[in-house]
Amino acid sequence: MKTLIKNARIMDPASGVDKPGEVLIEDGRIVEITAANVHTPQKSDRVIDAQGAVVAPGLVDLHVHLREPGEEYKETIASGTRAAAAGGVTSVACMPNTNPPLDNLAMVELVFSKAKQQGVVNVFPIACITKGRKGEELTEMGELQAAGVKAVSDDGEPVASPALMRSALQYAGMLDLLVINHAEEKSLTENGVAHGGFMAAKLGLAGVPRSGLEIMISRDLLLAEETGCRIHIPHVSTAGAVRMIREAKARGVKVTAETAPHYLVLTDECLAGYDTNVRVNPPIPEASDQAALIEGVLDGTLDAIATDHAPHSRREKEKEFALAAPGISGLETSLSLVLTALVATGKLSLLEALRRMTVNPANILKIPKGTLAVGADADIVIFDPEAGRVIQAKEFVSQSNNTPFDQWKVKGRVLATLVAGTPVYIDATFAGNIKK
Amino acid sequence: MGLQRKDLLSLEELTAEEMLLILDTAQSFKEVVQRPIKKVPALRGKTVVNLFFENSTRTRTSFELAAKRLSADVVNFTASTSSLAKGETLLDTVRNIEAMNVHTIIMRHAYSGSVRLVAQNIKASVVNAGDGTHEHPTQGLLDMFTIRECKGSLAGLTVTLVGDIIHSRVARSNIHGLIKLGAKVRIVGPATLVPRSFARLGVEVHTNLEEAIKDADVINILRIQLERQDGKFFPSSREYATMYGVNARRLKLAKPDVLIMHPGPMNRGIEISPRVADGPNSVILDQVTNGVAVRMAVLYLLSGGENADENVN
Numbered sequence: 001m002k003t004l005i006k007n008a009r010i011m012d013p014a015s016g017v018d019k020p021g022e023v024l025i026e027d028g029r030i031v032e033i034t035a036a037n038v039h040t041p042q043k044s045d046r047v048i049d050a051q052g053a054v055v056a057p058g059l060v061d062l063h064v065h066l067r068e069p070g071e072e073y074k075e076t077i078a079s080g081t082r083a084a085a086a087g088g089v090t091s092v093a094c095m096p097n098t099n100p101p102l103d104n105l106a107m108v109e110l111v112f113s114k115a116k117q118q119g120v121v122n123v124f125p126i127a128c129i130t131k132g133r134k135g136e137e138l139t140e141m142g143e144l145q146a147a148g149v150k151a152v153s154d155d156g157e158p159v160a161s162p163a164l165m166r167s168a169l170q171y172a173g174m175l176d177l178l179v180i181n182h183a184e185e186k187s188l189t190e191n192g193v194a195h196g197g198f199m200a201a202k203l204g205l206a207g208v209p210r211s212g213l214e215i216m217i218s219r220d221l222l223l224a225e226e227t228g229c230r231i232h233i234p235h236v237s238t239a240g241a242v243r244m245i246r247e248a249k250a251r252g253v254k255v256t257a258e259t260a261p262h263y264l265v266l267t268d269e270c271l272a273g274y275d276t277n278v279r280v281n282p283p284i285p286e287a288s289d290q291a292a293l294i295e296g297v298l299d300g301t302l303d304a305i306a307t308d309h310a311p312h313s314r315r316e317k318e319k320e321f322a323l324a325a326p327g328i329s330g331l332e333t334s335l336s337l338v339l340t341a342l343v344a345t346g347k348l349s350l351l352e353a354l355r356r357m358t359v360n361p362a363n364i365l366k367i368p369k370g371t372l373a374v375g376a377d378a379d380i381v382i383f384d385p386e387a388g389r390v391i392q393a394k395e396f397v398s399q400s401n402n403t404p405f406d407q408w409k410v411k412g413r414v415l416a417t418l419v420a421g422t423p424v425y426i427d428a429t430f431a432g433n434i435k436k
Numbered sequence: 437m438g439l440q441r442k443d444l445l446s447l448e449e450l451t452a453e454e455m456l457l458i459l460d461t462a463q464s465f466k467e468v469v470q471r472p473i474k475k476v477p478a479l480r481g482k483t484v485v486n487l488f489f490e491n492s493t494r495t496r497t498s499f500e501l502a503a504k505r506l507s508a509d510v511v512n513f514t515a516s517t518s519s520l521a522k523g524e525t526l527l528d529t530v531r532n533i534e535a536m537n538v539h540t541i542i543m544r545h546a547y548s549g550s551v552r553l554v555a556q557n558i559k560a561s562v563v564n565a566g567d568g569t570h571e572h573p574t575q576g577l578l579d580m581f582t583i584r585e586c587k588g589s590l591a592g593l594t595v596t597l598v599g600d601i602i603h604s605r606v607a608r609s610n611i612h613g614l615i616k617l618g619a620k621v622r623i624v625g626p627a628t629l630v631p632r633s634f635a636r637l638g639v640e641v642h643t644n645l646e647e648a649i650k651d652a653d654v655i656n657i658l659r660i661q662l663e664r665q666d667g668k669f670f671p672s673s674r675e676y677a678t679m680y681g682v683n684a685r686r687l688k689l690a691k692p693d694v695l696i697m698h699p700g701p702m703n704r705g706i707e708i709s710p711r712v713a714d715g716p717n718s719v720i721l722d723q724v725t726n727g728v729a730v731r732m733a734v735l736y737l738l739s740g741g742e743n744a745d746e747n748v749n
Binding site for chain 1: 571602
């Protein structure tokens with residue numbers, strides 16, 4: 001099976017390439033990247049005419065909730081991976097806060113096998129750090145790693161005990177498993193439902209102080225530094241966290257970090273109408289934090305942009321703000337939000353934006369993804385970065401449409417997504433560009 | 437002109453003109469409730485539901501009297517004993533009540549923003565009778581009515597709010613209302629209970645009671661919710677009374693004709709000394725009286741009423 005993508009604007013952050021050309025795919029792998037009009041289309045089984053659109057590595061999303069098993073009414077591996085495909089995402093790392101949690105080999109194999117049977121993008125299950133996410137005993141990380149797990153996290157729950165966290169870093173470090181710790185000091189955050197600033201105070205919403213997040217991040221940086229082990233800080237949302245991570249990196253601490261698109265485009269002013277779609281954990285910060293986050297993305301302190309895709313049904317969101325489940329369904333809006341907020345505004349080049357959504361997260365997970373290198377899996381997104389569109393939550397492929405971005409006018413339309421050379425998403429306007 | 441809105445959810449969203457309209461209308465209704473027959477036909481044939489998801493005696497009774505004196509049919513719905521215990525969501529509960537064709541829902545609820553959620557999802561008018569720690573607009577209006585009645589105007593007055601500001605819906609409604617009507621507002625209490633960020637609302641933020649009540653025209657003393665405290669925000673009610681209790685000695689720092697207000701229920705001897713509560717400066721019971729007139733005005737204006745006089749006379 002040969003697939004030719006012609007008339008492409010090839011963008012591969014891993015190699016720094018940004019040039020017109022063609023991509024030839026054979027048996028699921030990229031076999032050749034050439035200048036334009038080199039290949040004879042008749043020799044390929046499938047020809048995709050990109051008509052000048054960007055052809056880039058499929059996005060790699062480090063932080064996704066697929067909700068299966070346990071909450072299939074919100075999302076399933078089938079629906080979540082299709083939502084990913086619609087967003088141009090070809091690899092997702094899914095969080096283990098399922099029910100039951102992914103804290104043993106059987107659960108992880110369930111996800112691998114469902115992903116193989118029902119999924120359309122690559123799924124990398126993240127296993128728990130501790131059994132039952134209770135922060136008491138380590139999971140059997142050796143066995144999990146052997147089964148293909150790349151990272152561990154008790155997502156939603158921090159490993160509260162510094163001693164256990166230190167031990168987890170050492171044990172996981174020995175196995176080269178990435179440790180992702182949900183950064184919250186619960187005594188400061190447990191009642192909070194919004195960023196503890198002026199808006200929350202005015203609206204009578206219990207606040208999460210920045211210290212409630214930053215105390216845990218500073219602890220984890222100390223532990224990573226002392227043990228020499230890798231740590232990954234998820235969903236960074238405050239200026240102080242960016243500063244601490246920047247300083248730690250300068251000292252040589254093996255730390256990587258991600259932020260999410262919603263922190264780059266919303267500020268706590270959005271709380272005004274008590275829209276539960278902006279209830280997210282960590283909470284949307286204020287403008288000064290947002291400026292620091294953008295600075296952190298630009299200077300590389302924040303290596304990756306990950307969605308924290310957190311689908312919830314209407315029954316969890318149509319409620320009192322403080323009782324609504326935190327989270328945003330983000331897979332289908334992340335590329336557009338980044339293009340709109342960072343690229344169209346001239347803050348970041350398109351290639352650098354893509355770097356933070358492809359090769360950087362792939363390198364953090366140590367998976368051979370996020371590149372158009374010859375020999376790599378042909379996981380590819382074709383998109384038009386300039387096309388305007390209006391986000392329509394109703395039309396989400398995800399089973400849940402909890403988004404604060406409904407009706408937002410954004411840039412960037414995903415035209416097609418390929419996983420191992422096979423189209424898994426084709427935009428209606430692009431169907432005619434694919435010839436068998 | 438009536439109130440061109442379906443709901444009364446907060447004083448933050450009202451204009452000064454709208455608040456003055458309510459206060460002026462309440463003035464007319466206050467005359468009504470001082471008559472031997474305290475009833476006008478303004479809301480005859482309309483149904484008002486008191487939907488209280490939190491216990492309350494005085495606010496519910498005040499709204500009930502206000503609605504009855506306007507000749508509305510009033511239903512009291514105490515949610516904690518009914519559907520919520522069976523797991524029904526807030527919106528389902530409210531949609532069920534609305535399906536019985538009610539005109540106005542007066543709602544109190546433990547969570548901030550909950551009343552707005554309801555108002556956005558039903559056609560009936562919704563009056564916020566206190567949503568979490570957000571706002572309690574009719575309390576703010578009745579406080580302003582009482583001040584205006586005693587002082588003639590709110591403009592230029594110094595009003596000090598004392599106590600647990602951060603958990604107080606009364607404080608937020610007072611702040612928004614008073615500032616729009618030209619008063620100067622100070623807030624004071626322990627640093628754990630007074631958000632410094634409220635300076636952005638245009639108030640002076642204090643932690644020293646004596647500084648905060650110096651030359652004040654009005655001292656509005658908020659209830660300390662002892663049940664909420666458990667030693668996390670201040671060490672003891674004894675220390676609170678020592679540092680933040682308004683007593684006769686401290687009252688001398690304020691203007692001689694200072695008004696003493698309290699939304700009730702009072703913890704005598706803690707946030708307010710009995711001598712102050714019962715003294716000549718206290719208008720605490722006038723607040724309660726005025727509450728009925730103010731709530732009549734709100735119900736009347738939201739139901740499309742314009743000129744109170746034809747119904748009053």
